[in-house]
């Protein structure tokens with residue numbers, strides 16, 4: 001916590017403790033056989049373990065006690081008095097020495113009691129006529145993702161919000177503390193209420209993260225008493241965290257201890273994720289666990305932050321991986337940038353604190369005045385006793401005169417003391433009235449605070465609802481985007497199909513045109529053909545008529561032919577008969593008489609020649 005703009009990380013190595021580091025089963029390696037975390041002498045703050053090197057702001061060896069560790073952080077812890085939020089936390093594996101460092105023991109007080117002591121020492125040095133401080137103490141633990149108030153019967157606390165004005169808790173009781181003893185007695189009560197149990201490593205293992213908070217408010221009340229309208233005040237919180245250690249949870253035998261160990265590992269996992277992401281300048285989610293939500297103001301750079309990574313000098317064999325992770329966590333945390341701002345209070349808590357500081361100062365003033373008045377009263381009664389003594393001892397007139405003069409002087413002094421006393425009483429009364437006035441203001445502010453808290457609750461609820469709605473809308477949006485993408489792809493497919501169809505349509509149109517063309521041609525042809533057919537039909541009917549006429553003529557001709565053939569046959573028969581007779585005659589006349597045949601006409605001769613021709617074969 002050097003305030004140089006980075007988280008200050010120190011490594012604290014505890015001496016080897018055989019019961020914790022060697023194991024008791026005789027199988028695990030002994031201290032002298034295990035790897036040691038060694039410091040690099042020429043490089044302060046650097047150390048090595050296994051094959052890796054690590055660098056820190058400080059490395060405290062086994063020889064260092066809590067005083068040494070605290071002194072390295074004192075100045076920065078005291079920054080809370082100047083109005084800066086500060087946080088100191090211990091991180092490490094189970095049994096590594098976190099509780100020893102933060103809480104300590106009667107012999108070696110830890111960071112918390114030492115910080116309280118240092119704060120009160122510093123407050124005591126302040127000029128109490130000009131500045132007043134008011135301290136509120138609270139203690140809680142995070143057990144299995146639940147916040148528990150360690151000072152008020154372990155009641156549940158709700159962490160409502162971590163905004164720019166810091167954290168807001170519902171149901172966390174802050175106790176107004178006036179002295180170191182008062183804080184320490186509250187602190188011990190809180191420590192007694194923690195959840196501790198025996199784990200596989202040691203008897204008093206913290207099963208939850210312990211968070212101690214000291215809200216420190218300052219007020220320049222001397223100005224207020226003079227009636228100045230504005231007070232310069234601050235309200236900042238010192239957070240001291242003893243985190244539970246990472247462990248091999250399943251090595252525990254008790255079911256509840258296993259469950260607690262798993263919950264611790266889970267919340268430390270989220271813390272590691274956040275720190276590594278922030279170190280890598282990657283966006284990160286601080287709302288995954290109660291621990292990261294609680295550490296949000298510190299992790300987001302609004303506070304001075306210091307981390308003490310605790311480890312055994314010779315880590316046990318079964319904690320080697322966790323040890324390396326703890327060292328890496330420390331290195332990553334050391335790279336985080338912080339830019340804390342002075343918390344000049346404007347919050348409701350700040351006003352209350354300021355008025356309380358004012359009240360405390362006024363009460364102190366009143367007690368001083370009362371003491372003064374009492375001492376004056378004592379003085380007056382002492383003077384009265386002296387007067388009486390004088391009266392008794394100086395009986396002579398001379399001595400009586402002297403005594404009376406002395407008495408008169410003492411009476412005058414007494415009178416003036418009375419007057420001063422009355423003045424003081426009047427002032428006291430005024431102070432009393434002012435106090436009552438402030439108290440009624442305080443009450444009004446407290447009522448406002450209660451109202452504001454319930455308004456805040458309602459707002460929180462609204463914020464949660466809005467966040468829920470937003471998540472839903474985002475999910476729907478995501479869905480709609482998916483659908484849109486699908487629709488776009490479909491539209492593209494349709495478009496491609498459309499183009500294809502258009503091309504086909506164009507082709508079809510061309511084909512249709514061609515077909516229409518060909519149809520037109522066919523039609524024309526058909527028309528021509530029809531016309532030709534008509535012409536042919538006409539021609540045909542003419543032909544038909546001609547044919548009929550021809551047939552008729554033919555029939556007539558046939559008839560005539562038949563008649564003719566009949567005639568011709570008769571004639572032929574006649575001719576043949578004649579011819580035969582002629583032949584017979586000629587052949588007989590040669591033998592018996594000359595031919596008596598008729599003289600031949602030219603046609604007859606022709607016919608006869610033809611018939612001879614025809615008949616010849618038969619003759620032969």
Ligand SMILES: Nc1ncnc2c1ncn2[C@@H]1O[C@H](COP(=O)(O)OP(=O)(O)OP(=O)(O)O)[C@@H](O)[C@H]1O
Pocket residue numbers: 013014015017020062092093094095096097098099100101202204205206207243244245246310
């Ligand atoms: N620097 C040290 N010097 C001597 N003893 C130490 C030192 N650190 C731790 N121890 C002892 O080691 C034991 C375990 O330490 P401590 O309880 O602090 O561990 P832790 O890290 O808080 O463990 P857990 O996470 O389980 O609560 C205790 O008995 C404690 O006294």
